[in-house]
Amino acid sequence: MEKRLFLAIACRQPHFVFRFKVVFAMLTAMAFAQGIYAQESLPSIAITTSSPLNAQQKVTAHMQTEGFDGPIGIKLRGNSSLAFNQKKYTVETRDADGHELDVSLLGLPAHSDWVLLAPYNDVSMLRDPLAFQLWRDMGHWGPRTVMCELTMDGEYRGIYILTEAIKRGKDRVDISKMKKSDVSGRELTGGYLLRIDTFDEDDATFTSKVPGIGEGIMSSEVIWSCIYPKKKNLQPEQMAYIQNYVDTVEQVIQSDDFADPVKGYARYIDVASFVDYFIHTELSLNADAYRRSAYFYKEKQHADGTGGKLFAGPVWDYNYAYGNSNLANADEPESWCYEGGNNNPTPAMWQRLLQDPSFRKAVKTRYQALRKSVLSNKAVNDFIDRQAQLLGSAKDRHFQTYPELLVTEEQKRQFEENKNKTPMNGMFPPMGGMPQGGFPPIGQMPQGGFPPIGQMPQGEFPPIGQMPQGEFPPIGQMPQGGFPKMGQMPQGGFLPMGGMPQFGGGMPLMIDGFAAYRVSSYDEEISILKQWLADRLAFLDRNIARFDSDWQPRIQPLVEKKMQFPFGGGFPF
Numbered sequence: 001m002e003k004r005l006f007l008a009i010a011c012r013q014p015h016f017v018f019r020f021k022v023v024f025a026m027l028t029a030m031a032f033a034q035g036i037y038a039q040e041s042l043p044s045i046a047i048t049t050s051s052p053l054n055a056q057q058k059v060t061a062h063m064q065t066e067g068f069d070g071p072i073g074i075k076l077r078g079n080s081s082l083a084f085n086q087k088k089y090t091v092e093t094r095d096a097d098g099h100e101l102d103v104s105l106l107g108l109p110a111h112s113d114w115v116l117l118a119p120y121n122d123v124s125m126l127r128d129p130l131a132f133q134l135w136r137d138m139g140h141w142g143p144r145t146v147m148c149e150l151t152m153d154g155e156y157r158g159i160y161i162l163t164e165a166i167k168r169g170k171d172r173v174d175i176s177k178m179k180k181s182d183v184s185g186r187e188l189t190g191g192y193l194l195r196i197d198t199f200d201e202d203d204a205t206f207t208s209k210v211p212g213i214g215e216g217i218m219s220s221e222v223i224w225s226c227i228y229p230k231k232k233n234l235q236p237e238q239m240a241y242i243q244n245y246v247d248t249v250e251q252v253i254q255s256d257d258f259a260d261p262v263k264g265y266a267r268y269i270d271v272a273s274f275v276d277y278f279i280h281t282e283l284s285l286n287a288d289a290y291r292r293s294a295y296f297y298k299e300k301q302h303a304d305g306t307g308g309k310l311f312a313g314p315v316w317d318y319n320y321a322y323g324n325s326n327l328a329n330a331d332e333p334e335s336w337c338y339e340g341g342n343n344n345p346t347p348a349m350w351q352r353l354l355q356d357p358s359f360r361k362a363v364k365t366r367y368q369a370l371r372k373s374v375l376s377n378k379a380v381n382d383f384i385d386r387q388a389q390l391l392g393s394a395k396d397r398h399f400q401t402y403p404e405l406l407v408t409e410e411q412k413r414q415f416e417e418n419k420n421k422t423p424m425n426g427m428f429p430p431m432g433g434m435p436q437g438g439f440p441p442i443g444q445m446p447q448g449g450f451p452p453i454g455q456m457p458q459g460e461f462p463p464i465g466q467m468p469q470g471e472f473p474p475i476g477q478m479p480q481g482g483f484p485k486m487g488q489m490p491q492g493g494f495l496p497m498g499g500m501p502q503f504g505g506g507m508p509l510m511i512d513g514f515a516a517y518r519v520s521s522y523d524e525e526i527s528i529l530k531q532w533l534a535d536r537l538a539f540l541d542r543n544i545a546r547f548d549s550d551w552q553p554r555i556q557p558l559v560e561k562k563m564q565f566p567f568g569g570g571f572p573f
Contacts, residue, residue, distance in 0.1 A: 131318035190300030193228035212345025277312035289337035331516035
């Protein structure tokens with residue numbers, strides 16, 4: 001309609017050239033307004049470091065971007081992703097004296113805590129923004145994002161996703177601020193921010209009293225962390241309260257009266273948030289679903305005694321979601337997340353909640369409403385198209401920087417042939433090469449790194465100083481460029497020669513260890529992502545439609561299994 005109107009106006013002009021210019025200008029303006037033309041560049045961030053980065057503690061650096069030019073604290077973040085060529089970073093904006101400083105970065109609400117997500121293993125670069133946007137569209141706070149380009153110490157590092165960190169605050173997780181004096185009464189009841197994930201010595205943790213589920217898991221222990229208040233501020237009374245509350249929630253959900261509307265789980269949790277979290281998670285088919293980067297928060301009880309319940313969310317870490325991983329059935333669009341995988345244990349409360357007809361009915365009602373709005377195929381595809389268009393020529397620079405992300409047709413064929421031959425594409429050495437008893441926790445790793453597999457002592461590492469020279473550095477202190485090329489590996493090194501997938505020699509493709517597929521172009525990746533989402537939504541349509549009739553969850557028995565995990569409470573992936 002608008003185009004016909006513009007043409008009609010233009011045709012009344014006295015000169016043909018003028019009419020053409022008017023039409024062209026008007027249609028061009030419309031194209032930009034509708035996002036048809038991609039912008040040539042994304043916002044830029046430049047960081048200058050003064051010392052090597054590590055994953056343990058922030059070091060001082062300088063950052064310059066729109067709205068901020070000043071000091072920051074920065075450190076590496078991630079587990080398996082520390083081996084990727086493109087690193088993730090945790091950033092804290094500071095004032096001249098080194099204190100935390102709330103600032104607005106690239107138009108996002110002011111805060112001091114930020115994350116630069118590296119979309120290295122997500123060729124679309126859209127999975128995290130998509131997941132966060134869907135959660136916000138469902139009516140919850142989720143991290144806002146801005147696509148940008150990063151330069152570090154003068155070196156171009158590609159496209160990054162500037163993201164709000166999950167923190168307490170009025171523009172983030174809006175729960176009450178707790179003081180050290182809040183140790184009794186209503187003040188003790190909130191707010192708390194919790195997480196199920198890996199952990200380290202800086203986290204205040206407790207183990208669930210209900211075993212987790214999952215086929216093939218070596219431990220059923222589900223570890224919770226209280227991340228707000230921080231461990232250094234968390235009082236014994238506060239820790240005892242929140243642990244007891246979570247214990248009560250999980251044990252009530254497993255009790256005979258769990259579905260009772262008065263004394264069952266609805267007394268302790270915000271059911272609507274759990275319904276939404278289930279829908280969001282099952283759509284994503286996230287390889288880490290429910291058992292990693294799973295956040296919860298508990299609000300403070302209201303003055304009238306109501307409220308104070310446990311909420312599910314916000315959502316985090318979806319680069320291995322939406323068909324992008326070969327772990328835990330995450331590349332099988334007709335499977336369920338709540339049934340667990342074969343790495344970390346999945347909290348059993350999700351399969352138990354699905355045994356309640358009322359919970360299933362709430363899921364069905366909510367899901368079918370969302371399918372008419374934010375979860376419609378059109379809404380999801382429109383978001384993907386808009387975000388993809390924003391990348392413009394920046395994506396070309398990104399793939400020039402990381403050419404291993406796109407492969408030839410022959411390399412795709414090789415990948416498909418090899419990906420199921422050995423677990424994780426042969427990333428790990430044979431079990432006979434592992435030291436007996438496994439690896440020690442991160443805090444107990446020797447400074448010198450790992451010895452060669454052939455020289456691994458049984459049951460323990462050699463004393464510090466006796467490590468063979470040239471081996472891998474400690475976890476979290478990997479060089480920024482990633483692992484050395486195969487030809488530069490120390491003889492008999494940590495990973496056996498040929499155990500790492502690679503195409504044509506050179507850098508081992510760490511990305512292949514978790515990938516479900518590889519692509520030759522960005523357009524191919526976007527097409528695959530859209531088709532996967534359509535298939536997944538069709539699967540949910542068929543099954544959730546039966547949630548208030550004959551559908552029943554697959555039940556796995558609760559069996560306690562214990563094992564000393566390396567890397568702080570779970571596998572490093």
